[in-house]
Amino acid sequence: MAEYANPDALVATDWVAQHLNDATFKLIEVDEDTDAYEKSHIPGAMSLHWRNELQDPVVRNFADKGQFEQLLGKKGIGNGDLVVLYGGNNNWFSAYAYWYFKVYGHDNVKLMNGGRKKWELEGRELTGEKPAVSATSYQAKEADSTIRALRDEVIAKVGKTPMVDVRSPDEFSGKLAAPAHLPQEQAQRKGHIPGAKNVPWSKAANEDGTFKSIDDLKALYQEEQGLEPQNETIAYCRIGERSSHTWFVLKELLGFPEVKNYDGSWTEYGSLVGVPIEREYKEENGG
Amino acid sequence: MSSSCVDAPDDYVGETSIRGVVERQGKPAEGAYVRLTGSQDEFVAEHRTTDDGSFRFWVVPGDWTLICIAPGADRLTQTVSLAKGRAVDVKFDLEPAATAAG
Numbered sequence: 001m002a003e004y005a006n007p008d009a010l011v012a013t014d015w016v017a018q019h020l021n022d023a024t025f026k027l028i029e030v031d032e033d034t035d036a037y038e039k040s041h042i043p044g045a046m047s048l049h050w051r052n053e054l055q056d057p058v059v060r061n062f063a064d065k066g067q068f069e070q071l072l073g074k075k076g077i078g079n080g081d082l083v084v085l086y087g088g089n090n091n092w093f094s095a096y097a098y099w100y101f102k103v104y105g106h107d108n109v110k111l112m113n114g115g116r117k118k119w120e121l122e123g124r125e126l127t128g129e130k131p132a133v134s135a136t137s138y139q140a141k142e143a144d145s146t147i148r149a150l151r152d153e154v155i156a157k158v159g160k161t162p163m164v165d166v167r168s169p170d171e172f173s174g175k176l177a178a179p180a181h182l183p184q185e186q187a188q189r190k191g192h193i194p195g196a197k198n199v200p201w202s203k204a205a206n207e208d209g210t211f212k213s214i215d216d217l218k219a220l221y222q223e224e225q226g227l228e229p230q231n232e233t234i235a236y237c238r239i240g241e242r243s244s245h246t247w248f249v250l251k252e253l254l255g256f257p258e259v260k261n262y263d264g265s266w267t268e269y270g271s272l273v274g275v276p277i278e279r280e281y282k283e284e285n286g287g
Numbered sequence: 288m289s290s291s292c293v294d295a296p297d298d299y300v301g302e303t304s305i306r307g308v309v310e311r312q313g314k315p316a317e318g319a320y321v322r323l324t325g326s327q328d329e330f331v332a333e334h335r336t337t338d339d340g341s342f343r344f345w346v347v348p349g350d351w352t353l354i355c356i357a358p359g360a361d362r363l364t365q366t367v368s369l370a371k372g373r374a375v376d377v378k379f380d381l382e383p384a385a386t387a388a389g
Contacts, residue, residue, distance in 0.1 A: 036335060088335060117335070120318050123358045168329045180325065180346045181332040202330035207322070207356060 002214045005255025009098075009248070010113045010211070011084055013122055020044055025082040026075070029116065030094040032241075040126035042086070042119060046075055046133065050093040050241070054100060060264075065140050068104050072138040079106075079139055086112035086119070089241075090202070090209045096244035099261055103148055105141025111248065114209040121208055147251070149234045149260035151268060154193070155275055157234065162227055163196040164235045166246045167266065171238070172198040174279030177270075179238065187270025191279030193236070197225045201242040204249045217254055232258040236265040305367055306343035307377035308336075309355055315340030316381055319357035326350050355379040 004010070019025065020043055027045040029037045037047045048054070053071055056063055063071065077083060083101065087094035094111060101109045112119075120126070149157075157163075170176040174190035177183075192198070203220055205211055212220070221227045233250055235243040240263025247261040262269075269275060309319040321342045323331040326349065334342040344351075348371045355363040360381040367375045 036337075039337075090333065117320055120335075121320075121356065121358050168325065168331065169327055170325070170329075176347070179331065181323065181344050183345075183347065200329050207354065207362075 004211075004214050004253040006252045009110055009252035011110050012113055013119050013124065016042065016084060016086075016112055016119075017124055025084050026077050027084050027086070028075075028094075028097070030085055030087040030097040032089065032093055036088055036116070038128075040128050042116075043125055043127045043129070044131050045086075046131060048075075048085075048097060050096060054097065062100065062103070062143070065104065065142065069138045069140050072106075072140075073136050074133075076133040076136050077138060078136050081108065083109045084112055085109065086115045088116045090117065090205055090245070091115035092201075092241045092245055095248045096241045099147065099244045099247055103144050105144065113211060117209040146258070147247070147260055149236075149262040151264050151272070153260075154234060154236075154262050154264070154269065155272075158193055158276055159195045162231050162233045163193055163262075164221075164225075164227065164233060164243075164246060164250070165192045165196040165198050165266075166201040166235060166237045166242050167192075167198070168200055169198060170281075171266070172196075173281040175281040185238065185267070187266050187268075189270045189277055189279075190281070191270070191277040192266075193269060194276050194278045196236075196278075197227065199225055199246070201237065201245045204246060211249065211253060214253065217249060221250065221254060227256075229254065229256040232260070234260045234262050236262040236269070238266050239263070240265045302345075302374050303348055303369060303371055304343055304345045304374045305351060305353065305369060305377060306374055307341070307353075307379065309340045309342070309357065309379045309381065311357070311360070311381040316357060319355055319360075319379070319381065321379070322354040322356075324352045324354065328352075353377060353379075355381070357381050359384055361385060 028048050029041050029045045030048045032050050034047050034049050085094040085097050098111050165172050172192045177186040177190045235246045237243040243261050250256045251259040309316045317338045319336045322333045323344045325331050348369050350368050353365045361384050363379050
């Protein structure tokens with residue numbers, strides 16, 4: 001069977017289970033809601049709260065380089081450490097953290113395929129005990145802009161650079177202004193960035209949270225949508241976490257050399273004054 | 288697989304949602320994953336049950352499919368039609384997997 005472009009970007013639940021007591025890597029559960037972690041998690045895993053620890057509390061942006069260094073140092077993560085990430089929500093937030101770690105230059109990072117769900121479905125051990133941590137110092141690199149797209153770059157590339165909108169078909173078409181279960185989380189306008197292809201993130205994953213095979217992913221993105229590795233591709237969703245999952249697929253599994261995650265995503269673009277929008281869905285009263 | 292789909296009591300009018308519980312042998316099942324998908328099989332949301340086995344999805348009216356997977360259990364599905372302002376109740380009774388791994 002053909003392999004992913006970067007198979008080392010993933011570890012299987014089996015591998016984690018076999019190496020739990022090795023002390024050869026730092027295991028981190030990344031969540032939007034850490035309640036599940038507080039109750040139980042994979043033995044040895046630390047917690048990382050996507051919003052409280054990775055985001056600036058005032059400005060909509062990453063924690064800055066210094067804050068990231070303090071965060072990792074506090075968690076006892078050194079520059080040379082292998083970090084293995086997993087989480088709930090089908091690995092949305094752990095994929096985001098994977099991308100985020102890459103932005104700050106921590107290349108020795110892997111994602112546990114299937115996340116917390118796969119681990120639990122396999123009936124593997126969970127514990128409420130938190131690991132002991134020895135703080136250390138950490139030196140981050142300057143943020144890597146080759147994998148992150150910001151607003152002005154996206155606007156300049158509309159209609160020129162292939163883009164992938166990983167939201168649901170109804171969000172893409174403009175029928176819904178937000179995910180069907182989060183109707184309050186709306187941008188000012190409905191629709192999508194002109195020219196973007198709609199490939200919902202979930203099409204890249206199995207129900208157990210693992211990524212689909214390389215052949216299935218090639219069919220999904222390249223054969224069906226015409227996305228090509230020789231072109232730069234930008235992925236976006238609503239707030240950049242689902243699109244991190246797709247960024248991981250395109251970059252690490254399919255091996256597209258140039259992929260950017262636009263984490264401002266639709267909550268930013270869909271509320272900008274004057275930018276072009278495509279909307280296929282037409283409401284009867286022109287709303 | 289058994290299910291019950293009943294309209295919500297009148298005090299829930301105005302709360303369009305799908306709510307329910309996952310049980311295993313009559314007791315609430317923690318660690319089950321209930322996925323909500325739409326008419327195009329698209330993923331909408333997923334909830335991991337905690338110790339009371341409950342879940343609730345606040346969604347727009349329409350036809351929805353719920354998929355429940357849990358350790359050592361068969362995969363279960365149910366479809367519901369949701370009207371505005373109503374809550375639909377759903378129950379999943381987990382059965383041991385027919386092809387459980389040894």
